[in-house]
Amino acid sequence: MxxxxxxxxxxxxxxxxxxxxxxxxxxxxxxxxxxxxxxxxxxxxxxxxxxxxxxxxxxLDRLDAPPTLQFGDDGAPVSVRVGAGSTYAQVGAYLADQGLALPNLASLPHISIAGAIQTGTHGSGVRNGSLASSVLALEIVRASGAVEVVGEHDADFAASVVGLGAVGIITAVTLRVQPHFQISQYVHQGLSWTAALANWAAIMSSGYSVSVFTTFQGENTHQVWSKRRLDVDGPELDLAALGATEATVALHPLPGVAADSVTGQLREPGPWNERLAHFRSEFQPSHGEEIQSEYLIPAEHAVAAITALRAIGDRIAPLLHISELRSVAADTAWLSPSYARDSLAIHFTWKPVLPAILAVLPLIEHTLEPFAPRPHWGKVATMSPARLRRAYPRLDDFAAHVRRVDPDGRFENAYLKRVLSHD
Incomplete structure (x- = not known):
């Protein structure tokens, strides 16, 4: 398999x-x-x-029991309990029918709730934390088979919510909910890097969720995707005044790929669960034949880091389908790539050429080293355990927590053994 x-x-x-x-x-x-x-x-x-x-x-695919709403003292819904194997598409559709919402989604709605949370997966938005930041409680099967519930106020929560599958098997997750909202999504092309970098903070904060797609080559960005909440977002940033052209047909982020699979664009308002993700759940997401890498750096280094990557764009671009730049707000999970710092997420969707990717990743990691990069746990990286410890200041604390809750290494594998080692 x-x-x-x-x-x-x-x-x-x-x-x-x-x-x-x-x-x-x-x-x-x-x-x-x-x-x-x-x-x-x-x-x-x-x-x-x-x-x-x-x-x-x-x-976890059969752990997808129907979601269960939980209510506050005033009778209003405050959270939803879902099976760990439920996908964000399933939970999103349920909540939308109830007039409710989650604050954000990743690019793909196809992913399971528990898997996304445990690996630190995120969406975009300067005010939006990772998907783990919406978690209120986890139901965890420990190494002995005992079942525990770890809530947001428990001492172990920050070590558990982005837990890499090392602390047990998540069987249910309780998520914070909010009232339903609508999103209007549109795409611009041809924004020059000169204009983009001169206005970077304004561009990334100009919508509820903003993504910039690039190959790190050429004078222009590829696309800018803006997702604006109809109920809270303020005045729109005029990207046309910065030299960009708004698309008049729906566009896929990957060059030359039909747009049938993307969520609604062209400023047509739609429910949050049908706009915040980039791809529709009934289609194969992204390209399919691909490999992904991602690194998160402090947001204040965004312009310098992008400039540094553009300087090696000739090494990156031949291997890329596309790269995506997003904002992620700080959270409190120890192993979240956005732990304790607002971040720029630099995502690479590679062509399926693994040897060439493994050859270029050390160059990318070296280029980003001055900006303290943190790799996404579910994607391909080559950083050593020593560098991971510099990147993740609570990694030793996490390793100690794992030894306490799983002293015999029941959930250990080669990946975790390497990540948690000092070699």
Whole structure:
């Protein structure tokens, strides 16, 4: 079995599909008694080997029980409890029908709730934190098979919410909700890098969610996607006055790809769950035949980092489908790539040429080193454990937490062994 992009082949044929927390607990307890290894497997959208194991894979696809709303003292809904294997598309559709919303979505609505949260996945927006920042509680099956609920006020929460699958198997997640809202999405082309960098902060804060697509070559950016909330966003930044041209037909972010799969553009208002993601859930997302990498740096270094990457654009562009630049607000999860700092996320959607990618990533990481880059846990990177410790200041604390809750390494795999080592 492989991940959706086909670059990771899982190291076991022992794949279970439990439908209840009790079934997950029994599988983990049996592995604990036998001294085996066990890992959770979400929607298989990770490009790293974070979910691989030679032991038992616990697929979350059947842990998608209908969402359950929870209400405050005033009778208003405040949160929703969802199965860990539920996708953001499923939960989004349910909440929209209830007149409710989540604050943000990633580019793909196809991803599982637990997998996205555990790897630090995010959307875009200077005021929007990672997807983990919406979590109020996690239901976790520990190494013994015991079930615990870790809430936002518990001491272990910051170490658990972006937990890399190392602290147990998440079986349910409680998410904070808010009233439903609508988004208007539109795309500009031909914005020069001179204008973009001179106005970077204004551009990134000009909408509820903004993405800039590029190949790091040429004098112009490729596209600027603006997603504006109809209820809260202020005056619009006039990108045309900066030299850009607004698209009059829907566009895919990847050059030459038909726009059938993208969410509604051309300023047509639509519900949050049908606009915040870039791709519609009924289509294959992005390109499919691809590999992804991503690094987050402090937002204040955005212009300098982009300039540095443009200087090596001739090494990057031949391997790219496209790169996307987004903003992510700071959060409190220890291993979130946006932990304690507002960030610029630099995302690379690569052609499926892994050897060439592995050859260029050290150059990219070296170029970004002055800006303290943090790699996304679910994507391909080559940073050493020593560099990861410099990037993630709570990584040693996290490793200590993992040793406490999983002393026998029941959820350990080669990826975690490397990440949590001092070599």
């Amino acid at each position: 492989k991940n959706w992009a086909g670059n990771v082949e899982y190291s076991t044929d022992d794949v279970r599909h439990p439908a209840t927390t009790a079934e997950v607990s029994a599988i983990v307890a049996a592995a604990d008694s036998a001294g085996g290894r066990v890992k959770a497997l979400g929607s298989r959208h990770s490009f790293s080997t974070i979910a691989d194991t030679a032991g038992t894979l616990v697929a």
